[in-house]
Amino acid sequence: RKEVEQDPGPFNVPEGATVAFNCTYSNSASQSFFWYRQDCRKEPKLLMSVYSSGNEDGRFTAQLNRASQYISLLIRDSKLSDSATYLCVVRAGGFKTIFGAGTRLFVKA
């Protein structure tokens, strides 16, 4: 079983749609959780951290469920510019960071 699993997609959605991604992790000792965005042929960029209480940043909402060991990302009112691969990232102690394989999102006009 992979340490971090994501649905690879692709998710094809129209502009304005709401889309949600889930990610599961296997290491119950994981301490920090993040969503990164990676555009084609570019490095990953931090989108947002994920906190136990859930957090929101504009159109993006991230949630963590430690009991079930999954995190989620909700994107509301999708824009064309949201098209990218979204990486679920889990970190155990010592900054060892495990990346999911990513979920591809295509937002269509």
Place this chain on the structure above:
Amino acid sequence: GAVVSQHPSWVICKSGTSVKIECRSLDFQATTMFWYRQFPKQSLMLMATSNEGSKATYEQGVEKDKFLINHASLTLSTLTVTSAHPEDSSFYICSAKGLAGGAEETQYFGPGTRLLVL
């Protein structure tokens, strides 16, 4: 914001040559640097973790004699792919951990280096 640079951004080389990739943290001191590799449509895979002045810690399956890492200063780490072969062709990304104006240490990624071995 914090910047991590990599050089070169693109490398094309013949099989058997060695390739050196530099990773620099431009406006902060990186206590730890990480090297990742990403094959097409796959996730980033951590290759090694290096702390300034000490030997790198390699992940299982990564040959330390093939991927030489030098973390000579708090702002520079280098990855040398020795005797590169076509299967080493990949996207190599470095990452630096440090305090860059924030209250918490954060991980920042370089722009990546594309290596193509012919």
